[in-house]
Amino acid sequence: MAKRDLIIRIGGEGGEGVISSGDFIAAACARAGLDVYTFKTFPAEIKGGYAMYQVRASAERVYNQGDTFDVLCVFNGEAFEVNKSQMRPGTAVVYDYPGGDFEPGELPPGVFGYPIPMTQAAKDMKSIRSKNMVALGALSVLFNIHESTLVGALTKKFGKKGKEVLDFNLQGFAKGKELAAKLTKQDPWRLADVQDPKDIIVIAGNDAVGLGAVMGGLEFFSAYPITPATEIAKYVATHLPKRGNHLIQAEDEIASISQVIGASYAGLKSMTATSGPGLALMSEMLGMASMSETPVMVVDVQRGGPSTGLPTKHEQSDLFLAIHGAHGDAPRVVLSVEDVHDCVDMTIEALNLAEEYQCPVILLSDGSLAFSTQTIPAPKPASYTIVNRRRWDGQGTYKRYEFTPDHISPMADPGTPNAMHIATGLEHGETGAPNWRPENHWAMHEKRFNKLNRIVDTYRPTEIDGSGDADVGVITWGSTIGVVREAVQRLRAEGLKVKGFYPKLMWPMPVQQYEAFAATCKKILVPEVNYQGQLAHFIRAETSIKPIRFNICGGLPFTPAMIVAKVKELI
Amino acid sequence: MSTAALHQVEMKPKEYKSEVSVVWCPGCGHHGILNAIYRALSELGIDPTKMMSISGIGCSSRTPYFIKSYKMHTLHGRAGAVATGAQIARPDLVVMVTGGDGDGFSIGGGHMPHMARKNVDMTYVLYDNGIYGLTKGQYSPTSRPELKAYTTPYGGPDTPMDPLLYMLTYGATYVAQAFAGKPKVCADLIKGAIEHRGFSYVNIFSQCTSFNHIDTVEYYRDLVEEVPTGHDVTDLGAAMALARRPNGKAPMGLLYQDKRPTLVDRLQEIVTKVGGHPDYDLNKIIDLSRP
Numbered sequence: 091m092a093k094r095d096l097i098i099r100i101g102g103e104g105g106e107g108v109i110s111s112g113d114f115i116a117a118a119c120a121r122a123g124l125d126v127y128t129f130k131t132f133p134a135e136i137k138g139g140y141a142m143y144q145v146r147a148s149a150e151r152v153y154n155q156g157d158t159f160d161v162l163c164v165f166n167g168e169a170f171e172v173n174k175s176q177m178r179p180g181t182a183v184v185y186d187y188p189g190g191d192f193e194p195g196e197l198p199p200g201v202f203g204y205p206i207p208m209t210q211a212a213k214d215m216k217s218i219r220s221k222n223m224v225a226l227g228a229l230s231v232l233f234n235i236h237e238s239t240l241v242g243a244l245t246k247k248f249g250k251k252g253k254e255v256l257d258f259n260l261q262g263f264a265k266g267k268e269l270a271a272k273l274t275k276q277d278p279w280r281l282a283d284v285q286d287p288k289d290i291i292v293i294a295g296n297d298a299v300g301l302g303a304v305m306g307g308l309e310f311f312s313a314y315p316i317t318p319a320t321e322i323a324k325y326v327a328t329h330l331p332k333r334g335n336h337l338i339q340a341e342d343e344i345a346s347i348s349q350v351i352g353a354s355y356a357g358l359k360s361m362t363a364t365s366g367p368g369l370a371l372m373s374e375m376l377g378m379a380s381m382s383e384t385p386v387m388v389v390d391v392q393r394g395g396p397s398t399g400l401p402t403k404h405e406q407s408d409l410f411l412a413i414h415g416a417h418g419d420a421p422r423v424v425l426s427v428e429d430v431h432d433c434v435d436m437t438i439e440a441l442n443l444a445e446e447y448q449c450p451v452i453l454l455s456d457g458s459l460a461f462s463t464q465t466i467p468a469p470k471p472a473s474y475t476i477v478n479r480r481r482w483d484g485q486g487t488y489k490r491y492e493f494t495p496d497h498i499s500p501m502a503d504p505g506t507p508n509a510m511h512i513a514t515g516l517e518h519g520e521t522g523a524p525n526w527r528p529e530n531h532w533a534m535h536e537k538r539f540n541k542l543n544r545i546v547d548t549y550r551p552t553e554i555d556g557s558g559d560a561d562v563g564v565i566t567w568g569s570t571i572g573v574v575r576e577a578v579q580r581l582r583a584e585g586l587k588v589k590g591f592y593p594k595l596m597w598p599m600p601v602q603q604y605e606a607f608a609a610t611c612k613k614i615l616v617p618e619v620n621y622q623g624q625l626a627h628f629i630r631a632e633t634s635i636k637p638i639r640f641n642i643c644g645g646l647p648f649t650p651a652m653i654v655a656k657v658k659e660l661i
Numbered sequence: 662m663s664t665a666a667l668h669q670v671e672m673k674p675k676e677y678k679s680e681v682s683v684v685w686c687p688g689c690g691h692h693g694i695l696n697a698i699y700r701a702l703s704e705l706g707i708d709p710t711k712m713m714s715i716s717g718i719g720c721s722s723r724t725p726y727f728i729k730s731y732k733m734h735t736l737h738g739r740a741g742a743v744a745t746g747a748q749i750a751r752p753d754l755v756v757m758v759t760g761g762d763g764d765g766f767s768i769g770g771g772h773m774p775h776m777a778r779k780n781v782d783m784t785y786v787l788y789d790n791g792i793y794g795l796t797k798g799q800y801s802p803t804s805r806p807e808l809k810a811y812t813t814p815y816g817g818p819d820t821p822m823d824p825l826l827y828m829l830t831y832g833a834t835y836v837a838q839a840f841a842g843k844p845k846v847c848a849d850l851i852k853g854a855i856e857h858r859g860f861s862y863v864n865i866f867s868q869c870t871s872f873n874h875i876d877t878v879e880y881y882r883d884l885v886e887e888v889p890t891g892h893d894v895t896d897l898g899a900a901m902a903l904a905r906r907p908n909g910k911a912p913m914g915l916l917y918q919d920k921r922p923t924l925v926d927r928l929q930e931i932v933t934k935v936g937g938h939p940d941y942d943l944n945k946i947i948d949l950s951r952p
Contacts, residue, residue, distance in 0.1 A: 120952035121952045246952075290951075291947060292951070292952045293950045301946065301947065304943065304946060305947075310746065331928075331935045331937045332937045333937060333941050334939050335932075336931075338779075340742065341771055341775040342771060344739065344742070344771075345739075345771070345772055348736075348745075349742055349745050349749070352733070352742070352744055352746030352747035352750070353747060354750075355733055355743075356713065356746070356747040356748075356750030356751045356754075357750055357751065358750040360746070374736055375736060375739065378735060382733075468947055469947055471943040471944065504711075504747075505731075505754060509710075510709060510710055510729065510730060510731055512725060512731075512732045513734075514733070515735060515736055523681065
């Protein structure tokens with residue numbers, strides 16, 4: 091398959107403009123009508139440390155961060171060394187030389203080098219902070235990053251800070267162009283040409299969750315800071331008050347989920363967002379939400395665990411916790427997102443499901459999506475269905491936990507006449523009064539579990555990628571789906587019989603859909619970024635499928651090439 | 662609290678009793694506190710449908726079951742945090758938390774400072790009996806070291822905390838103390854707490870006749886002394902000095918009251934600042950993410 095995309099990686103010291111350079115390139119590509127998928131890693135330190143930003147752009151859809159970079163731009167020696175092992179024949183490397191902090195020496199065989207004296211040029215302009223602008227100018231010339239769209243992005247950002255700041259940055263940009271123009275282009279890499287403009291936005295996963303929350307009719311958010319989820323709270327704190335609603339920051343995650351339950355009981359559509367450690371702290375209260383049938387929505391942006399683990403790195407290892415994290419039999423719904431577009435849509439769906447089924451809904455995102463900026467179609471608010479809880483119609487005698495045909499009992503907001511009731515963590519009868527009779531506990535368990543059965547049939551069916559029989563069927567979840575999509579495409583282009591199965595509803599598990607898919611595949615492969623094979627575990631436990639586990643847990647996502655190689659091993 | 666919920670109905674104290682029978686031991690101080698709550702609600706004419714009564718776990722946390730109102734019986738230590746969310750959702754309603762010293766200051770101790778400093782507009786009635794009663798008699802954060810209890814057969818190793826100093830320090834805007842054996846005093850202070858706009862804390866000594874054999878009715882009766890006439894309730898330093906029991910007596914009455922914007926006042930200011938309203942065009946927010 092001919093490669094039509096371009097992957098540019100920028101590396102340097104945190105605080106040197108690595109992130110902003112990446113953002114500018116991403117914005118420029120988006121303005122040029124290209125599809126963009128970015129990938130970032132941050133140091134866990136407050137300042138300094140190696141930071142990396144990778145932009146993958148194409149005139150066609152991009153589903154993941156790609157295998158490795160085509161173009162590397164390094165601001166210092168550390169970034170050069172960190173990435174040296176990934177350079178291949180054909181890789182283009184732009185580096186700060188002379189005048190930077192290192193001499194690259196001999197480049198690996200077949201690697202094209204472009205020395206640009208970024209630091210020196212910046213010093214000549216009497217501002218070391220313009221180093222990244224010099225780099226951008228050089229990249230623009232060398233790799234066809236469209237000047238008009240790049241300057242447009244710079245103008246949007248710096249224009250707000252006044253003409254002087256803008257002109258200064260544009261000078262740095264021009265200097266970089268001038269320096270690069272003196273070099274001879276040797277490599278084949280160039281960004282796709284400008285496409286027709288598309289109705290898109292460029293947004294990172296965490297911001298997209300925040301946008302989904304605001305669009306989904308959220309009325310209350312309680313936050314507690316945690317990496318890598320905090321940006322969700324920042325987004326919501328900025329925009330939710332515009333809709334007349336509130337976000338507060340609590341003293342800990344236990345308080346956050348408690349406040350969410352209190353606000354939800356009192357009638358508001360409510361949520362919080364956290365990462366694994368926070369979700370662990372919320373476990374007891376999620377059990378109370380199950381028991382008291384209170385709608386709550388929790389987003390877990392997964393990171394490397396256990397304990398403090400790898401706070402800034404990617405992992406998909408909270409599935410066990412999300413599905414079973416509470417004492418007792420505590421039913422809930424667990425969803426997972428594939429990409430940034432999903433972050434908007436599925437946040438709305440998660441809020442809807444919590445309201446509809448009056449239970450906790452946990453939405454799993456992950457560290458690689460949290461900061462991944464992607465181009466997505468501009469959401470159209472009117473096209474979304476917003477679900478609110480079933481409320482009592484005022485007829486007859488109100489019983490909060492009344493047995494009903496679909497096991498869902500209408501709620502009544504405090505203040506409603508003739509509907510006073512208690513929401514309680516104690517086992518209770520239909521009115522909410524404590525009830526310890528064995529048959530009651532059993533019947534109430536059935537009510538709380540059976541009300542969720544319907545979701546398996548009514549939630550959109552799991553997407554199946556491909557048709558007919560396959561030698562290997564790949565089942566995966568979360569952001570690994572985007573990697574598998576591309577791998578499956580490549581394998582099929584080679585004539586191999588491979589299919590994909592991409593569940594978003596993680597729990598309750600659509601068992602029949604898994605079985606039906608597996609029946610068409612000779613082998614089932616389950617790649618996951620965790621040590622134990624958590625989805626594979628549930629597949630093994632809940633279905634008759636015997637999946638082949640494929641696990642990595644190095645704090646980084648899979649690449650399509652890794653999946654391709656693994657599938658080929660199995661055929 | 663919001664005056665809109667006051668003087669809505671005319672109900673006698675006993676009409677605030679729910680259909681659930683009270684489960685406390687005979688002689689327990691909690692009966693007196695519950696009666697004081699009924700009396701305060703009656704005197705304020707609060708419509709039960711406009712009240713949320715919220716608790717955690719413990720003997721005193723059963724209180725909501727016995728009061729006609731909307732109510733939540735939540736988890737050990739979490740009542741205040743749950744109530745904070747409920748209060749933000751419905752600032753027009755009366756929010757009352759009832760709980761014990763273990764629930765509030767041990768497992769729930771992380772939440773108490775924040776309700777106070779945020780000035781959440783609610784009333785927190787803490788039934789302070791210096792013991793865990795529901796689990797049959799373990800020492801609590803307010804137990805005296807002399808107490809030989811279930812897990813302290815030789816007496817306790819810990820210095821008891823002082824709830825009043827704690828709440829004064831963290832910025833509660835209404836701080837009062839009483840003894841369950843003085844139901845009229847309790848009722849008046851609870852009434853004042855409900856009327857107060859902001860976070861009201863009422864600490865009520867309550868004898869546990871089953872498990873705390875040293876903090877008896879007689880002990881508390883002798884311990885408390887009315888706040889001296891002439892005490893300035895706006896003087897934080899004076900309130901703290903009284904709370905420290907200068908003459909060995911625990912002050913009974915209102916120690917401190919302050920006017921400060923509530924959490925919801927401040928949140929509403931933010932909404933006003935950004936011109937927020939429910940019909941704000943979502944497309945304006947979406948457009949901010951165009952490249």
